[in-house]
Amino acid sequence: MFEHTFIGLDVHAVNVVGHALSPGTGEISAHTMAADPAMVLEWVRRFEPPLKVVYESGPTGFVLARHLRAAGIDCVVAASSKLLRAPGDRIKTDRRDARVLAEMLAVGSVTEVRIPDPDEEALRDLSRLRSGAAKDLAHARQQVNAVLLRHGIRYPKDTRWTQEHRQWLIAQRFSEPALQFTYEADVEQAELLAAKLSRIDKQVAATAAACRYASVIDALMCLRGIQLTTAFGLAVEIGDWTRFTGSSIGSYLGLVPSEESSGQSRHQGPITKAGNTYARKLLIEAAWVHRRPYTRPGDRLLRQLDLVAPATRIRALEGNHRLHRKWEHFDERHKMPVKANAAIARELAGWCWSLAAPLQQGERMNAA
Structure with a gap:
């Protein structure tokens, strides 16, 4: 194990800060490079194998990990919620973060995240798109209800967002032109989001029937x-x-x-x-x-x-x-x-x- 070179990467959208640690010899190397997987691979290959690389899970995703693994580099992604940090450590920089990752990898304290393949990640994106669209629709409908409630207008029936309720919404009129425009824009937004969610649901149904997780x-x-x-x-x-x-x-x-x-x-x-x-x-x-x-x-x-x-x-x-x-x-x-x-x-x-x-x-x- 101590013959390995452990490399921690602090990955951002623009640049990557690397810290290489060799516990056997005590050699340390740090480097800042552009956030290009090819450039990161070129720097990692400067070190003698065996190598092990780690970076923290986050918005940059798994592109870098897949690129390094395809090149034969042992790369893992650390669960950000499981990273240890001393309570008294009040200094946080990219270089220190990369060094901490390398040290944790060297002592085996990294909790790894499973790296999905591109097809699986695409399915996740579709599922999360549906979740976001449903949340946006709920917020838009609440906005319409709030406008009516503030002006003392209440739908007489309990069931809402049916065809009958939509016709009732369209028929509402306000004397102030600015308020009427605002209300109509809110109703239009809710209808557009409902149509968007319907399209997403159809895509989810078609994808679910044909994907690897159908059973x-x-x-x-x-x-x-x-x-x-x-x-x-x-x-x-x-x-x-x-x-x-x-x-x-x-x-x-x-x-x-x-x-x-x-x-x-x-x-x-x-x-x-x-x-x-x-x-x-x-x-x-x-x-x-x-x-x-x-x-x-x-x-x-x-x-x-x-x-x-x-x-x-x-x-x-x-x-x-x-x-x-x-x-x-x-x-x-x-x-x-x-x-x-x-x-x-x-x-x-x-x-x-x-x-x-x-x-x-x-x-x-x-x-x-």
Whole structure:
């Protein structure tokens, strides 16, 4: 191990700062270069192999890591949330960050991030595009409702954003020209975003049916609260389900309780919220559905269950019953719904794993 040269890279959009450390000889080398993978590779190759390179996960993505790996360089991406930093360290520069990464890599303290291939990353981008469009649409609709509420106008029915509600919105008139223009612009924005979301949903459906995760998506949709966009998001965000176990996937998604223990005292707090934020959000939203009454699958679930293998069907039905009974147990104990939902989401992650991991493992065995 100490024969390696460990290289830490502080990667930015414009430049890259490198720090090379050889624990065996104590040699240190630092260099600043343009953010060009070819230039970084040229500098890394100045050192005698074996080499190991690390940089921190962030907005620059995985292009550099893929380029170095394609050239035969052992490159890993460090999880930024897992990097250690001394409480008294108040000086932060690019050179110090690169040096810290090299030192942590040398002692084996780097928590690696799985590097997706370009196809998998493209699927993630599509899923996150859908999430962003849904958020923008919700904000635009709230803006329309807020304008009406400020001027004492309320839609007489409970169900909104139907065709009837849209016609009612168009018919509203204000005496002030500036206000009328503002209102019409808000309504137009909401309609445009709704059309955009509809186009994205069609693309997600077509992509989900043809991508490598099609079987996993079908299996996940057998659980209550998980429909196409949620199943697609979970499948592409997790990627390789076989790298987890039923208990460890909850920790990866930040769904386990935080803990502060010292001596004889032990205190558990809210969930850690570490790991994949988007996948955690999808599971927390889906977990609320399991609180609703459940005796048998609905029509949508029945159609979905017919698309999967018997073993997957049996496992999904058991999961739906178990998760609902867990909610009933929490309600009987009058547990706070938010805390109960976090616990249900953690169990739901385990049930998702139990459906997806065997499928991926079987596909790999068949391919081999």
